[in-house]
Amino acid sequence: MVLTHYTKNHGEEAREGEKLSHESQELLLSLPKEKGWRTPYLYKYQGFWCQPMEIQAIVSFQKHFLACDTDVVLATIPKSGTTWLKALAFAIVNRKRFPISNNHPLLSYNPHDLVPLLEYKLYANEQLPDLSNLPQPRLFGTHVPLASLANPIKKSSSRVVYLCRNPFDTFVSSWHYTNKIIPKTQAPMPLEDAFEKYCKGIVGFGPFWDHMLGYWKESIERPHKVLFLKYEDMKEDVSFHLKKLADFLGFPFSLEEERAGCVEKIAKLCSFENLKELEVNKTGKSIKNFENRNLFRKAEVGDWVNYLSPKMVEQLTKVMEEKLGGSGLSFKVIP
Ligand SMILES: Nc1ncnc2c1ncn2[C@@H]1O[C@H](COP(=O)(O)OS(=O)(=O)O)[C@@H](OP(=O)(O)O)[C@H]1O
DSSP states (O other), X not given: OHHHHHHHHHHHHHHHHHTSOHHHHHHHHTSOEEEOSSSSEEEEETTEEEOXXXXXXXXXXXXXXXOOTTOEEEEXXXXXXXXXXXXXXXXXXXXXXXXXXXXOHHHHSOHHHHSOBXXXXXXXXXXXXXXXXXXXXXXXXXXXXXXXXXXXHHHSSOEEEEEEOOHHHHHHHHHHHHHHHSOTTSOOOOHHHHHXXXXXXXXXXXXXXXXXXXXXXXXXXXXXXEEXXXXXXXXXXXXXXXXXXXXXXXXXXXXXXXXXXXHHHHHHHTSHHXXXXXXXXXXXXXXXXXXXXXXXXXXXXXXXXXXXXXXXXXXXXXXXXXXXXXXXXXXXXXX
16 A cells, blocks of 8 residues: 555656656756645755745746736735635726626636735746736736745835735644645645644745745735735724725725725625635636645634644744744634
8 A cells, every 4th residue: 555655656656757848857956846736746945945846937937927017916825725815916007997796707707816826826847828918907816935936026126915814724734735635545634744744834925924024024024025825814893904904005995995895895706705705616616626625624713723732833833932932923823
């Protein structure tokens, strides 16, 4: 059984390698690697862990992306509320073009289709997208850490919004998602194995602490450039954070809009309860052909209590204290 799994993984690695350019294959040979969560290996590229196809796309994005001053980049580590943030930002900046109505794009498209990920979609598979004709402000999503964003993003006046979620819930969400999308022929990943990797920082785009701290520090040093939001705060008061996001993006709500309930309408449109029940999100496919329904699970703060043992809680708390202590970044971990 173990042997079959091992052989299968190596076959997968060979197949994945075949899809890569010669240059990317050479690059991978020079990088440290560890067994991945659902792919044979994660490689450490520029200090963060990543899958081979993503590394190829990120190198291309770093080389070719041209920024506009009006660009908005929505950054997250996976499972921190990316889908939610994309829906909110799209609805806010496009509300004149697409007023809240029965044919709003968010009712027939998944947020990942409306706000494409730079590394999974736009620059994937050696594509060089022509982004010059996209309506402004252009909205992009990324899981890439701040230090590795394409230089034009850092140097231009484009804005970055970072959404962060407490590591306990992010871990549980990542583990569930991984087991939902791994091929049926592959054994599910035990919670304990995933947890050990997570605490060592071995998770896509991790270590999580470096990912968070990069954006956190920049949001303090350059608050006009990076807005740092927390998933738990947004769950507590979505309207307040929606207005904050709109102000930061340069699309503040007018008094008339507020009186007309525009903020609440957007919050409702983008809510977990609404998006989860839409046909497109029950049956459609978006990122890399993955099923949209897997993007919507529970959306709760504190669901980790149902999964982590006291020993695990102690271990992750210690990691967080060691890595995030003194930074000023802290989390509500229960509602
Ligand atoms: N609209 C909305 N509001 C609040 N929360 C939401 C929303 N949509 C998705 N979710 C929850 O977010 C988790 C998925 O994270 P991401 O969207 O970052 O996933 S991904 O990185 O884009 O794959 C996942 O969290 P868990 O339920 O804890 O697994 C989703 O349920």
